[in-house]
Structures are given as structure tokens and as C-alpha cells.
Amino acid sequence: MQGIERADRELLDAQALVGHLVPEGGMFAFLADHRQDVFDDEEFEDLFPSGKGRPSIPASVMASILVLQTLHDLSDRETAEAARCDLRWKVATGMPLDHKGFDPSTLVYWRRRLAKSKRPHRINEAVRQVVEQSGILRGRRRRAVDSTILADAVATQDTITQLIAAIRRVGRVVPGGSEAITAVCTAHDYHRPGKPLIDWDEPGAKDTLVSALVNDANALLEALAEVDQDEVEGPVAAALALLALVAGQDVEPAEGSDGTDGRWRIARKVAPDRVISTVDTQARHTRKSPEARRDGYRAHVAAEPETGIITDEALTKAAGTENSDAAVAGQFLAADTAQAAGGQDTVDSVDGDAAGTREWYGDSAYGTGDLRAAIDDAGHVAVIKPKPLGSPVEGGFTIDDFTVDEDAGTVGCPAGHTRPISRTRVANFGALCNGCPLREQCTKSKSGRKIVLHERDRELRKARSDWAADPELRDKYRKHRPNVERVVSQIANRGGRRLKLRYRGTTKNHAWLTRRTAGLNLRNLIGHGLTRTAGLWALTPATA
Template identity: 75%
Template sequence: MQGVERGDRELLDAEALVGHLVPAGSMFAFLAGHRRNLFPDGEFEDLFPSGKGRPSIPASVMASILVLQTLHDLSDRETAEAARCDLRWKVATGMALDDKGFDPSTLVYWRKRLATSGRPHRINDAVRTVVEETGILRGRRKRAVDSTILADAVATQDTITQLISAIRRVDRQVPGAAGQIAKVCTGHDYSRPDKPRIDWDDPAARDALVSALVNDANALVAALADTELEGDAEFALALLALVAGQDAEPAEGSDGTDGRWRIARKVAPDRVVSTVDPDARHTRKSPENRRDGYRAHVAAEPETGIVTDEKVTTAAGTENSDPAVAEEFLDAEDGKRAWYGDSAYGTGDLRGGIDDAGHEAVIKPKPLRAPVEGGFTVDDFTVDDFTVDDFTVDDFTVDEQAGTVTCPNDITRPISRTRVATFGALCRACSLRAQCTTSKTGRKIVLHPRDDLLRQARRDWADKPELRESYRTFRPNVERVISQIASRGGRRLKLRYLGTGKNNAWLKRRTAALNLRNLIGRGLTHTAGAWTLAT
């Protein structure tokens, strides 16, 4: 049954005895005075439908603890210890000085209850309600978007470790798999989690082991192919098939039918990096910054730093790209907005979505790349950062109304139904060919369906200094928000949970805590039944 906070104080009530030691204006002091207004019991009643049994920890107390845990980036054990021993936590949560606290598993229990409920992000929703009531975003029509990579909670596994782990997972989760493993898998003793003992300095020994493990995986998948599976068992078998296929390729001189395999000489585009957390992925924020983990996407109001939307996704796949998630943020907003983003968000699809919704895009255009260094681009001018380079000969000119593209040598070609203009053989005798293309078949121009918006964006960036000034003023502010989300005390955070769902829930709590801290710094209080700000 649901527990509720008592109206009267205990003899050793921490707030009464040592509350004066907690700094005014801190998160601890705010929760001490307003946790029941922020997280009323009625908002959590559905988590405990039964009126029988031992009362739970009051919702206002546990919600406050989850906010503090996420804000301070503590493990469950560290959180339980803080609630038991830290006077600030006792004041914030209304505990008595001699309260022994709770077992760390209680936090797992509450997160699971929230995750399986109809409103899994109600802590975030409660803070959003406060933001709305204060009116801090009223009349503010700017939104800045950005993303960051968050390291996953597991170690990246090599191919051999993944194959062994995936087969052991099938053994645990698929009914009848143990018998099939004993029957068809001969390359390793899969009752042991450690790596096989071979001469790892011997390439032949390593290749023989890889071949044996891949053959075992393929044989086990084939043996269980006709078995009707569902849930975890179905996923375990699918994961084994994926792991066996993503990192292995036929050995040199083999087509794979002879059972000879080797570790692939390239990385699969959507490679699973760990069977412990199959959602984690290889990714990179830049060519030099390669990491494993998840991508956290954020939309924020740049002048106040209030986060208006957030989402954790896997770090690979076009559906999880920066512009794709930004379109989701766009759809969630009411009213006209100006959207700020760096060149990663400068795609035709996102610009089209912004334009169709009647919003404004203040997004740095993606730089144009010429096939020949210093040669002609698809535009009739080029943009170099914030300046325009003038050319004596115009580059390609697109006429959407006529459906044509004209090259620098004044040759015009039609745009096909697939948005391609092919110059082909016309390039052979062209005097400007050396400045245009190195292709033997001539220049081909592929246009995005929203090429008009892309082209106009590059023109506006060059012709409107006020647009660039607005970008410089407001877009960088979201980087501060990203820094607050992804780090604490100068230390880069590492995710503590497995899977996209749990890590997305963590991000929702994290942004809720940061928004609440932001509001507290502006004098947030609850008076006469309403949330107000001092500034």
C-alpha cells in the first residue's frame, strides 16, 4: 500500500534540529519546504493500487531522493548511504536523525514501478508543470538543439568475448538450448565465461578459434531455427545471429562454406559492442572523438537554459540522428519558434519540417564540398564560414520552375524525377572540366527534394549578418546545458543503466533536476497554491 508523510514531526526531526545548517536556496532546503507540493501523494496513487500490506516510503520522499540521486550522480548504494548518514538529505526528505534509511534495492523497486506505469516520467512532468506555472518561458520563442555522447555502463567486448557471451546467453534463456549446445558446439567449453586458452600471439591459432566460434554460433542458430520462441528467448537467439554476422567474414580464399572465418577487416555500421547491453553502439561526435555509448539529444530555451525536451537514443542509425530527433522536438512544440542548431542540423529534411510548421531555422548551413579542390560546387556562390568568396565564373545554377540545372560553362540539363541532373558526355570537351569533376563519366548533380531551402539558407547566411549574429548570440548557450547534463564537478558522467529505455528515464530525471535547480536559483517558491519566481 502507499505510504504517506505524517503531518506531525518526530522527536528527532532533522529539519527541526539541524535545518538551519542547510544553506538557504539550495536544492536540499527547497525540497525540505516544498517536496509535498512538488510531488503530491495523489500523483503516485496508481503505483500502489492495493490498500493492503506494508506502507511504502512516501512518494514525496522517494521522488525527492530520485531527484537528488540523479543530480549528484550517485549509485543506489551511495544514495542509500547518503539518505542514512547525510544531514542535508535527512532535512530534504523529512527524515529523523536516527532514521536508518532504506535498502538500495528500494530504488530499483521504485524505478521499475515507474517504468511499467502509464506515466513513467511523472517526476519530469511535475517539474514541467512548475516551469509552465512560473511563466518563465512565456513569450520566449527560441529553441536551441544539440546532442552529446554518453558513455555506456559496460565494457566494450571484442568479437571472441561477444560470441562466447551470446552462446551462453542462449544457453540461459532458450528452453532446450543446453542440449543443442552440447550436440553441435565443439569449439569451446561454454560453461566457462573466460576466454579460451590459446597462444594469442599466433595468428593461426586466433583464426582457428574465430572459425570454431563462428561455426558453433551458426550451427546453434540453425539447430534452433524451427523452435517457437518469444520474449527474452527470441531476442537471445537473434542476438547470437547478429553477433556471428557483424564481425566475421570468410577467410582469405574462402567463401565461408568450408568453415574458415576471420574477424572482419571493417566495422559494421550498426555494430553491437556488448552482449550485456545490446543497445550500446560505436559512435563519434567528430572524426577524432570516437566513443561507445548512447546519444543524448536536448532542446532548450537558450536565454534561460530551461530544457524543454530530451531523449536518449542509440548512437547509430539515421532515425537516431541529430536532425531526426530534432524533428520530434519540433512536433512537440506549440506556436511559432526560432530553432537554433549547428551545421549537423542543417539537413533538407529538418529545414523542410521547420518550414512546413511555420517556424524559423537559424541553423548554420552545411559546408559545400567540391569534387575538385577549389573547383565548382552545386551553388552559384560558396560560403566560407561568415564570408562569401566571389568567383569570376558562376557555379551550377538550379532553376526549379524550369526543372533544369545550368553548369558554369552555360550548359543546361533537365532534372530527372529522382532529382538528378546528368551532364555525362557533355563534360568531355568542356574547357572547365578540370575545375569541375574527376569522374570519367562526367559531372552528375544530385539534388535534395528541399534543395530550394538548402540553397536559400546558404544565401541568407551570406547576405544577412543579423542572422549570423543571432546564431552567435543564442546557439552556443545550449552547450552549457549539454555540459551540465553530461558532467558533474568537471567529471564526465558515465551511464549507470542498461538499455535505451532506462537511460532515457535517467535523462528525464536529470533534466528535471537541472531545471528545478535553475528555477530555485531564480527564487522558486510555492505560495497561495501557485508556483512563482522571485526574479
């Protein structure tokens, strides 16, 4: 059953005895006074539908602890120790000085209950209500979007380790799997962990081992093809699917082989959407630049740039077009539009613009035609740096040097030649480039210049033209867009140290991100003088 905080204080109440030691204007002091106002026990009643059993820790206390845990980036054991031994935590959570705290598993219990509920992110929702009622976003029509990579909680595995781990998992999970491994797998003793003992410096030894492991995987999948279909679901299906995936994603036929002779080698390329660990199958390789390669997940955020208040967040896989910066920003835009349509937005007219109009700021990663069109369709303004244009020849002609007539369906080149646009939106100049005096500035291809037009070519051209011609647009970008980088830094760092995720999978890590952004927003509001008067949240006049 749900526990409720007592209205009366205990004899050794921490706030009454040592509350004066906790600095005012900070998160600990604020939660000591207002945790029940922010995290109302009634909002958590559905987590404990039964009125029987031992009372839980009060929801207002546990919600505060979960927020403090993510803000301070503590493990469950460290959090339980802080709640037991740190006076600030006792004051913030209303515990008496002699309270023995709780077992670390209590935090797991609460996160699971929240995850299985209809409102798994209600802690974040509670803080958003405080943000809305405080009025800090009223009249502020700018939103800036950005993302960062957060390292996953597991070690990246190489191909050989993944193959062995996937086969071992089949042996543990699939009915009859262990027996099948003994019967058909010969490359390694899969009943013990670790890699096989081979001479890793011997040429060809690794490819020989890879061939043997891939053949074992294929033989095991074939042997288990007759597993009762009623049992091939959940963990069983996942184990078999993972084995099939890792047996194919990183290997290719050996030199001089088509794969039918059982000779394989590690592929000389990285598979798209490659699984990098059998422990966390949703972690991915990614990179911010060719030099900065990272493994993990991508945390996306939308924020009001002047106040730093986070208005939306999402944690996704680090790879995949559906998880790109522009795609997730489109989701933020859609959610913001739906919220405004539902009457939950209170944006006022600013500088003569229509009420509700937003300015969306983003770097060139957000400069896709689809996102620009979506922002325009929503009646908003895109202040997004265009993606830089490349040229087949250094310093040569870019696509903007070619004129496009969508109505006529033609493309004209700098030399005055015109070609039709195909159904696949390609204009091939081919033989027209032969003998052209501008060829050396245009292409190195023997077959001539080929122009591939984006579906949103018109929007992208206009964006590049406006950016080049409008210094005020560039000034707005330079003034407001960089502010979101501070928000991203707060999400990804703690005390000068880069954070490492503590959970596996996008669902759990997204839940962590919502709690962290809730804590950052609440801390931000406290810094702006958040007060509660007559049951309402407000900011002090000096900071509003």
C-alpha cells in the same frame, strides 16, 4: 499501500534541529520546504492500488531522493547511505536524525513501479508544471537544440567475446540449448567464461578461431531450429536472434573463400548499427568527428537559451538515421507544436512577431532539408548553420555553382552546359566535361561531373543563400546558439567528471535522463528565486 508524510514533526526532526545548517537558496533547503508541493502524493496513488500491506516510503520523499540521486550521480548504495548519514539529505526528505534509512533495493522497486505505470516520467512532468506556472518561459520564443554522447554502463566487447557470450546465453536461456552446445559446438568449452587459450601472436590463429566460433554458432542455430515455436518468444527469441546477429555482423568470408567452406575472418569494416555488447544490445558505436569516437547512447535536448530551462529531452541509440540530431529535433518540434495547439503554451509576441512563433537554433548537424521544411511548415523560423559544402576538387566548384531549374527539370553547370534531372534526381554531365576548360576546377572523375540533388534542394539552397547574405542571422546564431552547450555540459558532467550511464537499454537510460533534466530545471528555477505564494509558483521580481 502508499505511505503518506505525517503532518506533525517527530521529536528528532532533522529540519527543526539542524535545518539552519543547510544553506538557503539550494536544492536541499528547497525540498525541505516544498517537496510535497512539487511532488504531490496524489499524483503517485496509482502506483499503489491496494490499500493493504506495509506503507511505502511517501511519494514526495522518494521522488525527491530520485531527483537528488541523479543530480549527484550516485549509485543506489551511495544514495541509501547519503539518506542515512548526510544531514542535508535528512533535512531535504523530512527524515528524523535517528532514521536508519532504507535498503538500496527500494530505489529499484520504485523505478520499476514507475516504469510499468502509464506515466513513467511523472517526476519530470511535475517539475514541468512548476516551470510553466512560474512563467519563466513566458514571452521567450527561442529554442536551441543539441546532443551529446553518454558512455554506456558496460564494456565494449570484441567479436570473439561476443560470439562466446551469445552462445553461452543460448545455453542458459533456450530449452535444450546447453545439450545442443555440447553436441555440436567444438571450438571452445562454452561452459566456462573467458576466451580460448590460443597463441594470439601466431599469424592466422585468430582467423582460425573466428572460423570455428562462427561455424559453432551456425551449427547451434541449425540444431535449435526445431525448438517448440510456442516457446520461441521473449528471452528465448532474443537469445537466438542475438546469436544470429553477432555471427554475421562482424565476419566475412576469408580470403579466397565464399563462406561455404566454413572459413571466416573478422570483417575489415564496421557493420552499420553494430551491436557492441551482448550485455547491453542497444549500446552503439558513434562519433562526433573522425577523431572523436565514442560508445554508448546519444542524449538530445531542447532548451530556452537565455534561461537554460530544458523544454524537452530524449535518449536514443547513438547510431541510426532515426536517432540523428535532426530527426530527434523534428520530434521536439512536433511535441512543441502539439503543446501549443493544446493551449498549454503562453508565448507572447516578441519584436512584432506573431504570437507563438519560435526561433529554432542548431548547429550544422540540424541543417537538413526535412527539419528546415518542418520548422517552416509549423510557422517557425530556423536559425541553423548550413552544412558546409564539399567539392570533388579542392577549392573547386560546389553544388551551389550549378543552377537548378526545378520547373524545367534541368541543371546548368558553370561552363553553360545543361542536363536534365533524372527520376532519381541525378544530373550527369558525362561527355560534356570532355575538353571543358573548367574541368580541372570541377571534377577528377573520368566519366565527368555528376550532380545528385537532395529532395529538399530548394530549401537547402535558400538556407545557404540567406546565411551568406544576412549578417543579422549569423549574429543571432552566435549570440544564442552557444548557450545550449552549457545545458548539455550540465547534463553530461558532474563536478568536472564526465558521467557514465548506470543502466542498460534506451528505456531505463531515458528515464534517468528525464529525472536529471527535472533536477537541473528545478535547480535552475531555485537560482531564479522560485517561491510559492497562495498555492502558486512564481519567481521573485528581481530574477523573473
